[in-house]
Amino acid sequence: MRGGRNRSSRKGPAFDPDDDHVEHRHLGVWDLYIQREPRLSRLPASWKLEEYAEIINDLPYLWRTLHDVRAICGHLLVLYLVVQIAISLLPALNLWYSGQLLKIVQIAVDERTVDKHLLFKVAGGRVVCAVAERCAVYFQVKISATLNGRMKRHFSAHIFHSMARLDVPTFEDPVVSQQIASSVPTNHMNVAWSAITGVSHTATSGLRLVTQALVLLSVLREQRDGPLLAAISLADYLLSKIAVNSDLGLGSAWAATTSNQDYIRMEGLKKLISSGRHRKELVAGGLSNSLEAEYRSLVDRLGENASDFWSQYHDDMNKARISFLNLVRLPFEELPQIAFSLRAVQYPSSIPVSLASLHLMQQTTMAFTQNVSGLMQQAGSVADRLSSLRKFYEAANIKNIVPDGTAPFPENAQTVRHGVSLEFKDVSFRYPGSEDYALRDISFKVESGQLCVIVGTNGSGKSTVLKLLARIYDVTSGTILIDGRNITTLKLDDLRRAMAILFQDYSLFPLSIHDNIALGDPAAATPEKVMEAARLGGAAEFIARLPDGFDTYVERPVRDLYSGLPENTKTLFGRTIDHARLRGHMGGGHEGSGDLGLSGGQLQRLAVARTFMRSSVSEPKVGLLLFDEPSASLDPKAEQDLFARLRELRGNKTMVFSTHRFGNLTRHADLIMYMNDALVLETGTHEQLLKRDGDYARLWRMQAEAFL
Incomplete structure (x- = not known):
C-alpha cells in the first residue's frame, strides 16, 4: 500500500504481531494478540486507571459535541x-426518611409512645419521593428520546461525509473500516448521544453516591455497631471484586484471527444460507440437505469452540477463578449475622430495633456498594464512549491513501473537446495485500482523440489499466502521464471530472432508475437528458415497460418487514398466519431486482446509460472515455448497437476500451494492445496484428470461426 493513513485512532505505538512486546493467547479457535502495556497495579477490572486517563485526552471532543448540541437543542x-x-438526589432523601422511621421505632420501643404527626409526615415524604422519582424518570425518557432523535439526524450528515470522502484502498483498509463502523450507530443511540449520556450518568451516579454516603453515615452513627456492620459488608464486596478479577482485558492495540478451517467453513455455510444472493443456486441445486448435514458435522467437530470471537472472549472472562481471596472472603459473608446475634444477647430488649436496623444497614449497604460498582463500570463505559466519540470526529480526517494533486486539469477547459493523451512508462502494480503483480513493466502511449482497445483474457490486467487511469489506485512503480503531466500531480476532482468511466464490476445504486442514470452528471440531470441517456444506453425500451418507469427502484434501500411467525402457523387462538393477505395490501412487497425480472444485460444497460449521461451531456468537460467490458452481458445484436453508439459518442474524445471479445470496435481502433498475464505482448492496429500472426490473430480467428 502506498500513502499515509491513520493506522489506529488510539494513541501509542502501532500494533505489530511479530514484536516481542505482543502477547499471544488462545481462545478456542481464535488466536488473540495483545500489545503489552504497563499496568499501574492489580486493581479490580473496572479500575483500569490507564484507560480512565484517556478520558482527559478525549474531553475536547465532548466539548465539541456539547457546542454542536447547543446549537440544535x-x-x-x-x-x-x-x-x-x-x-440522583432522590435516593438519598428516601434513605433519610428510612432513618427517620427507624428513629420512630427506637423511640416506640424505649418510651412506649409514637409521634403520629411525625410518622405521617415521614410516611408522606416517602410517598412524595416515590411519585417524584417516577415522574422524573418519565420526563427523562421523553426528553432523552427527543434529544437522541435530533442528534441522530444532525450527526448523520457527519457520518455520511466521513464515509463518502474515502478512496477505494482506504475504505478497504480493515483498520479504517473498523473506525468507520464504530461511528455508525448499531442501536437506537448515536455515538454523540451515547457519550453525553455516559458522562452525565457517571457524574450523577457520583453525586448520588456522595449524598447516599453522607446520609448513610448519619443514620449508622445513631445505631449500635452500625458503622462496623457496614464496614464488614463493604469489605465483603471489595474482596469479591478483587477475587474474581480477570486479567484478560484488551489493550489499546489488539488483533484476533483464526486459521481453523472447520470454523471458517462453518461460518461460510452460515453466510451462504442467510444471503439472498445465493438462494436461487441453493434451491435449484437441491443443496439444502447436504449443506445441513455438513454444517451439523462441523458443529459436532468444533464442539465448544463453535462460537465467534466475542463469545469465546466473554466466556473466558466470566470463568470464576479460585484463589486465596475467595476463601478469605467467606467469613465476611457471615459476620453481619454473627454480630447481630451477639448484639441481641447483649441487648435483648432492643431486638425489634436491631432487626430493623440490621435490615436497613444490609439493604442500604448493598445499595451503596452496588452504586460503587455501577460508578466504576460507568467510568469504564465513559472511557469507551468518549473513545468512540473521538473516532467519530476523527473519521472525517482520515487521510486517504491516494494523495490529491495540486495542479489544475486541464489548463484550458476547451482542450478536452479534442481528447487527452495518456502514456504508461514502465508501470507495475500490485493490489493491496497481494504478492502477485496485476501489471508488470508495461509501457504504451495513446494520442489525443485516439481509440485504444485493450484485449485479452480475464485476469490479464485490462481492468487494472483503467483503474490506474482514474487513480482508484496508484502505481507500485513507474509513471503515468496525462497530456504529458504526471498524473499524481493533478487534482483528483479535476482529473475525474474530465473522464467518464464504466467498470466491469459496475454497481447499481440503491436508488431509482432515474437517479442511477442522473448521477452520471447530477448538475445537468433534467428529465429530458436522463431519457436521452437511457436511449443512448439502450435502456429506454425496457424502462418504459416497468410499472413505475424511471421511478422504479432496482434495489429498494428499505426492505419490508414481516413478523417472525412462519406462513400458515396457527396462533394460540387458532388463527392462521397469512402473510399473503398482508402483502396484497402492501402492493406485493419490494424485495429488490429479482422481483423486476431484469436480466444482466438490462442491468448493464442502466450502467452504460449513466456513463452516456456523463459523457454526452457534459461534453465540454469530458475528454477521456474509459469502458471496461461494457458488453459482457449483452447479446451480439445489442453489442453491435452499443459499439455503434459508442463510436458516435466518442467524436474527438480519447477512448480506452477493454474487452475479451474481438468485434467491430477493434477494426476501428487506432491502437490495439493484447495483454496476457499482466504483460502487454502485442500492440498495433487490427490489420498490423493480423499480419503479425501472433496471439491476437489466433484468438481473432478462433472467435470469428465460432460465428461461421
Missing part, C-alpha cells in the same frame, strides 16, 4: 441534566 439538554440531577 441546548435548552432540552439543560432540562435533561436538571432531571438527571433530581433523580
Whole structure:
C-alpha cells in the first residue's frame, strides 16, 4: 500500500504481531494478540486507571459535541441534566426518611409512645419521593428520546461525509473500516448521544453516591455497631471484586484471527444460507440437505469452540477463578449475622430495633456498594464512549491513501473537446495485500482523440489499466502521464471530472432508475437528458415497460418487514398466519431486482446509460472515455448497437476500451494492445496484428470461426 493513513485512532505505538512486546493467547479457535502495556497495579477490572486517563485526552471532543448540541437543542439538554440531577438526589432523601422511621421505632420501643404527626409526615415524604422519582424518570425518557432523535439526524450528515470522502484502498483498509463502523450507530443511540449520556450518568451516579454516603453515615452513627456492620459488608464486596478479577482485558492495540478451517467453513455455510444472493443456486441445486448435514458435522467437530470471537472472549472472562481471596472472603459473608446475634444477647430488649436496623444497614449497604460498582463500570463505559466519540470526529480526517494533486486539469477547459493523451512508462502494480503483480513493466502511449482497445483474457490486467487511469489506485512503480503531466500531480476532482468511466464490476445504486442514470452528471440531470441517456444506453425500451418507469427502484434501500411467525402457523387462538393477505395490501412487497425480472444485460444497460449521461451531456468537460467490458452481458445484436453508439459518442474524445471479445470496435481502433498475464505482448492496429500472426490473430480467428 502506498500513502499515509491513520493506522489506529488510539494513541501509542502501532500494533505489530511479530514484536516481542505482543502477547499471544488462545481462545478456542481464535488466536488473540495483545500489545503489552504497563499496568499501574492489580486493581479490580473496572479500575483500569490507564484507560480512565484517556478520558482527559478525549474531553475536547465532548466539548465539541456539547457546542454542536447547543446549537440544535441546548435548552432540552439543560432540562435533561436538571432531571438527571433530581433523580440522583432522590435516593438519598428516601434513605433519610428510612432513618427517620427507624428513629420512630427506637423511640416506640424505649418510651412506649409514637409521634403520629411525625410518622405521617415521614410516611408522606416517602410517598412524595416515590411519585417524584417516577415522574422524573418519565420526563427523562421523553426528553432523552427527543434529544437522541435530533442528534441522530444532525450527526448523520457527519457520518455520511466521513464515509463518502474515502478512496477505494482506504475504505478497504480493515483498520479504517473498523473506525468507520464504530461511528455508525448499531442501536437506537448515536455515538454523540451515547457519550453525553455516559458522562452525565457517571457524574450523577457520583453525586448520588456522595449524598447516599453522607446520609448513610448519619443514620449508622445513631445505631449500635452500625458503622462496623457496614464496614464488614463493604469489605465483603471489595474482596469479591478483587477475587474474581480477570486479567484478560484488551489493550489499546489488539488483533484476533483464526486459521481453523472447520470454523471458517462453518461460518461460510452460515453466510451462504442467510444471503439472498445465493438462494436461487441453493434451491435449484437441491443443496439444502447436504449443506445441513455438513454444517451439523462441523458443529459436532468444533464442539465448544463453535462460537465467534466475542463469545469465546466473554466466556473466558466470566470463568470464576479460585484463589486465596475467595476463601478469605467467606467469613465476611457471615459476620453481619454473627454480630447481630451477639448484639441481641447483649441487648435483648432492643431486638425489634436491631432487626430493623440490621435490615436497613444490609439493604442500604448493598445499595451503596452496588452504586460503587455501577460508578466504576460507568467510568469504564465513559472511557469507551468518549473513545468512540473521538473516532467519530476523527473519521472525517482520515487521510486517504491516494494523495490529491495540486495542479489544475486541464489548463484550458476547451482542450478536452479534442481528447487527452495518456502514456504508461514502465508501470507495475500490485493490489493491496497481494504478492502477485496485476501489471508488470508495461509501457504504451495513446494520442489525443485516439481509440485504444485493450484485449485479452480475464485476469490479464485490462481492468487494472483503467483503474490506474482514474487513480482508484496508484502505481507500485513507474509513471503515468496525462497530456504529458504526471498524473499524481493533478487534482483528483479535476482529473475525474474530465473522464467518464464504466467498470466491469459496475454497481447499481440503491436508488431509482432515474437517479442511477442522473448521477452520471447530477448538475445537468433534467428529465429530458436522463431519457436521452437511457436511449443512448439502450435502456429506454425496457424502462418504459416497468410499472413505475424511471421511478422504479432496482434495489429498494428499505426492505419490508414481516413478523417472525412462519406462513400458515396457527396462533394460540387458532388463527392462521397469512402473510399473503398482508402483502396484497402492501402492493406485493419490494424485495429488490429479482422481483423486476431484469436480466444482466438490462442491468448493464442502466450502467452504460449513466456513463452516456456523463459523457454526452457534459461534453465540454469530458475528454477521456474509459469502458471496461461494457458488453459482457449483452447479446451480439445489442453489442453491435452499443459499439455503434459508442463510436458516435466518442467524436474527438480519447477512448480506452477493454474487452475479451474481438468485434467491430477493434477494426476501428487506432491502437490495439493484447495483454496476457499482466504483460502487454502485442500492440498495433487490427490489420498490423493480423499480419503479425501472433496471439491476437489466433484468438481473432478462433472467435470469428465460432460465428461461421
